[in-house]
Amino acid sequence: MARIEDSPWAVSVAQVASRPGQSKEIDETFPAPSGIGDEIVGVDEGADVSVTGSFDSIVDGLVLTARINAPVHAECTRCLKPIKRDWTVNVTSFFPYEDASTNSNGKSKDDEVDIIAGEDESEDTYPLLGGGAWADLEALLRDTLVEELPLQPLCKPDCKGLCSQCGVDLNEHPDHHHDVTDIRFAALEGLKAKLEGKE
Ligand SMILES: [Zn+2]
Ligand SMILES: [Zn+2]
Structure with missing residues (x-):
């Protein structure tokens, strides 16, 4: 020994x-x-x-x-x-x-x-x-x-993570978004306009 x-x-x-x-x-x-x-x-x-x-x-x-x-x-x-x-x-x-x-x-x-x-x-x-x-x-x-050992380590407390759709790092691209979101948003705007009787 x-x-x-x-x-x-x-x-x-x-x-x-x-x-x-x-x-x-x-x-x-x-x-x-x-x-x-x-x-x-x-x-x-x-x-x-x-x-x-x-x-x-x-x-x-x-x-x-x-x-x-x-x-x-x-x-x-x-x-x-x-x-x-x-x-x-x-x-x-x-x-x-x-x-x-x-x-x-x-x-x-x-x-x-x-x-x-x-x-x-x-x-x-x-x-x-x-x-x-x-x-x-x-x-x-x-x-x-x-x-x-950290169970859920973060690179920084407010890490924005990755885009759930394409995986882009949202910390590096804070303005990143997809056109899909814009289309939906536009549709909502249209609906809103309809509801408000502006059609
Ligand atoms: Zn991170
Ligand atoms: Zn994305």
């Missing part, structure tokens, strides 16, 4: 772990984990994801409070133009200390992780690894970014 410190997402927290009231600043860039979104909306694997914040130690674990910034690629839902934009997400996650008796035993460590995850799914909780000396941010980055 690969060593935790070789993971590109490993952050050493040994200096703050197990001593309540300590704080460790984090300001690092990590490669985006795989599996965030898809071709349409997502973050490319390996893209620069920055994490800025701090690990703060409390009695039973570490709390990570951070701002995550990642480049999201998407497609405007109205005009289908590609969008490339930095996405910023604030996270608060908890890394509980493992029970001291399970530190040396890999199997029961995994069991404990499952139990913790099952106990409280509403809180973002991740395991500390390597006897509590490392926090691995891979799963946290993936979970957080997947959750925050």
Whole structure:
């Protein structure tokens, strides 16, 4: 098995772990984990994801409070133009200390992780690894970014979209219209004139 410190997402927290009231600043860039979104909306694997914040130690674990910034690629839902934009997400996650008796035993460590995850799914909780000396941010980055991906991205809030008849981009051609509309309009004008007895 690969060593935790070789993971590109490993952050050493040994200096703050197990001593309540300590704080460790984090300001690092990590490669985006795989599996965030898809071709349409997502973050490319390996893209620069920055994490800025701090690990703060409390009695039973570490709390990570951070701002995550990642480049999201998407497609405007109205005009289908590609969008490339930095996405910023604030996270608060908890890394509980493992029970001291399970530190040396890999199997029961995994069991404990499952139990913790099952106990409280509403809180973002991740395991500390390597006897509590490392926090691995891979799963946290993936979970957080997947959750925050825009469902209906727009290139701009007032995107006019495409012409429903011919697909022309109405942002670039604000005066675009079809003659069909004019004919109907003319017919309405004629009807109006009739109704008003001007025939
Ligand atoms: Zn658009
Ligand atoms: Zn058109």
